Amino acid sequence: MRPRPRCSTPPWARICRSGSCRGRPGPPGIAWSPSGCRPGLVFLAGDAAHLFTPTGGLGYNTAVEDAVNLSWKLAAAVHGQAGAALLDTYDLERRPLAIRNTGYARGFADSLGLFAPVPEIEDATPPGEQARRAAGEYFDRHARAEFNIPGITFGGRYDGSPAIVPDGTAPPPDSAHTYVPSACPGGRAPHFWLDDGRSLYDRLGLDWALLRLGPQATAIDGFVAGARARGIRMQVVDLPDPQARELYGANLALLRPDQVVGWRGADDSQARAVFARLLCQAA
C-alpha cells in the first residue's frame, strides 16, 4: 500500500477536510478551517469554522460572537446600507479571534495534558505523599487559571479592521486573566451602571447606538441625519454622568450593532465619514 502523503499544515492549525487529509478529522479541538470563514458565498461560523478542545470552555462563546459579528453585516448588506467589503470584514475580524481563542484553549489543554507525574506518585511513601501534594497544587493552580479568563471572554478586539475607525490610542494588552474595559475603538463597549440600577447593556438594543457622554450634551445632528439617510436604526443613549465620559474618554461613542466601539470622538463633524468607514462605503 502506498504511504499516505503528509499534510504540511501543523495538526493544531487545520481541519483536515481537503487534499490528502480529506475525510479525516484533525486532532480534538484546536483547529482552524484553512478555507477561512467565507469560502465563496457560504459563511462559516461556530464549530464549522473552528474546533476547540473543551479546556477553557470557549467554543460556544466564540461561536456566538461569530454569529453576532456576521448577522448585522448580513442585515446591512441585504438592506443596501453597506458596501460589499463589509461582508469581507467578517473573516478579517473573526479569524484572528478564533486563532487567539483556540490558542488559549490549547494552552490550557497542554497545561493539563503535558503534566508528567513522577513515577513515585503512587507509592505509599513520604516521596509519594509529596508528589501527590505537588500534583494537587499544580492542578489547583491550573483550574484557577483556566476558569478565570475575563480577558479572553471580554477582551477580544478587531484592531485594524476596515469596519473600525481607529483614534490613534493603544488598546490594553491582551491578557487571559485580566480584562481592562476600554473604549479604544475595536473592542467591547465598556459596561457602565446607570442611575436606575440597570447596566448600560440593558439600554442597548439590536441596532446601532450613539452614546452621548458627559453633562455637556454634545450635538449629534450629524449622526442622526447620517443614520436616517442610510436607513440605519440608531438609538441615542445619554450618559450625563462625568464618570461615563471619563470611562469612554470622549464626548461621543458610536457602537456597532455587535456592541463593539466603532468610533469615538469629540463631536459629530465627521459623522458622514464615520458611517461610510464603518459600513465600508465610499465616503
Ligand SMILES: Cc1cc2nc3c(=O)[nH]c(=O)nc-3n(C[C@H](O)[C@H](O)[C@H](O)COP(=O)(O)OP(=O)(O)OC[C@H]3O[C@@H](n4cnc5c(N)ncnc54)[C@H](O)[C@@H]3O)c2cc1C
Ligand atoms: C463536552 C463538551 C463540553 C463543552 N463545553 C463548553 C463550554 O463549557 N463552554 C463553551 O463555550 N463551549 C463548550 N463546548 C463547545 C460548544 O458546545 C460548541 O463550540 C458549540 O456548541 C458550537 O456551536 P455550533 O452552533 O457551531 O455547533 P453545534 O452546537 O454543534 O450545532 C450544530 C447543529 O447543526 C445540526 N446539524 C448538523 N448537521 C446537520 C444537517 N446536515 N442538517 C441539519 N442540521 C444539522 C446539529 O444537529 C446541531 O444541532 C463544549 C463542547 C463539548 C463537546
